[in-house]
Amino acid sequence: MDIVSRIRVDHEDYVAVRDEIIEAYDAIGYTATPIFLLIIGESRTGKSSVVREVLETYHPRQADERTIRTVVYAVAPAKASVKGLLESLLKGLGDPLWSKGTISSMTMRLHTLLHEVECKLVILDEFQHLCGRGKAALLADWLKVLLESSKFGLIAVGLPESASVVAQHKQLKQRCDEPLCMPTFDWTDKASVAQFRAVLMQFQKQLHPFELPNLASREMSLRVFLATAGRIGLVAKLLDRAVRMAIRQKRLEIRLEDLASAYKRAIWGASSFPIPGGPFLAALEDLEGRGVREAVFANAAAEPVADQSSAVEVHRADLPQEPTKRGAPKGSLRSKGSRGSDKSSRKASGELRGVL
Known part of the structure; x- marks a missing residue:
């Protein structure tokens, strides 16, 4: 699977x-x-x-x-x-x-x-x-x-x-x-944060029937952001490992503890995380402390692996797809650093209203 x-x-x-x-x-x-x-x-x-x-x-x-x-x-x-x-x-x-x-x-x-x-x-x-x-x-x-x-x-x-x-x-x-x-997401930029949370919401929808904590919530999105340094490929890698572990254990529920285990197994440099407990088990106030994001990005920059990012789409390959069209498809997500970011950040924020 x-x-x-x-x-x-x-x-x-x-x-x-x-x-x-x-x-x-x-x-x-x-x-x-x-x-x-x-x-x-x-x-x-x-x-x-x-x-x-x-x-x-x-x-x-x-x-x-x-x-x-x-x-x-x-x-x-x-x-x-x-x-x-x-x-x-x-x-x-x-x-x-x-x-x-x-x-x-x-x-x-x-x-x-x-x-x-x-x-x-x-x-x-x-x-x-x-x-x-x-x-x-x-x-x-x-x-x-x-x-x-x-x-x-x-x-x-x-x-x-x-x-x-x-x-x-x-x-x-x-x-x-x-x-x-192709930038990483930026937690200091509101539009970028809104998009990152909307991306996580789309991931969660596509991972049905697996049950995860609300990834798009403010707390969980910060935890995932710190676990992956805001890199889409690492989000996919983390969730892939969590799903594989759940399948092996024959269950659909993926808990916070499971994400912590997946993080330790799948993300290079997990042992160097600056806060005890890691991004998924540490207290939220500790994760929001000064210097945590900087340390996370420094560790990510030292990752000695080739860029082999997982394919990450809002589409499931096992479902019928519309032909690819030029420009951002209807319902696609927008981010900082490209054309139309103001309009798209409002769209991303709107998508999140029902899950906050």
Whole structure:
């Protein structure tokens, strides 16, 4: 039984980034300037979820005994080099000789294959790997050459330090749009808090028939926020572990104690939580004390894991879905930092009136 992995929350920042990618896709072949988007965000903020949705939307298809790949996905190798990047891209395109040849010959093969599969967008994940000392300039030069063809665009995805790869290269920076950010939720901002609570309410609805404490209440939303540092991917991971534990114990009720156990098992650095009892068993007044949020965010920033955020939607994959439309879908949630935040914060607050 896999419920949480089939849930995705389309909040405003998520929708804004997804729509920018779709607009870039549609512009290929009609624009005279290279398309280069940079998507940045801390680990577990939903970047991978956006990429997965785009890849599912523009999946490979067969035509005349050949495979059409309008979106090609590759991961920048941990020890980035031009050759390593070429190998990753050629392998993603299905080249059986992906590791063979000189940089020049591999680049020529890459261009040939991108045209053969009718590629429109190249998505390059873990872009921060290109920040290595002494390599960034060489890699940026190669990317600039790749972008000079307006027949396909580049979507770079990575941690915030990815921006330094672009910022330090004048010509690459001129080709890049303003970075798109997937932020964490901010407990000091009322609109952001309202959205976070509305997101939790949607999670709780989709987790039926499991019975949880009222996640959208002021107390529980603070506890979940501190447990996850306001990161959507970690909310999904926490709830996934709690559901799995309940299934294993053959019960539907998930208590505060169960969330505490799930937190200890699922969240890296749980033992470093600054208050005894952790986010779910400590007294509320202690959790609201000075310095607690700062310590939580410091621990989260030190999380040594790749960004493999769980897919988090307000849709259940086992239910019929409406086709994805541009812009925020009706009933989707809005957040700080993107267009329409005032209107959306009122909407989020309205959704919560019945549960406070």
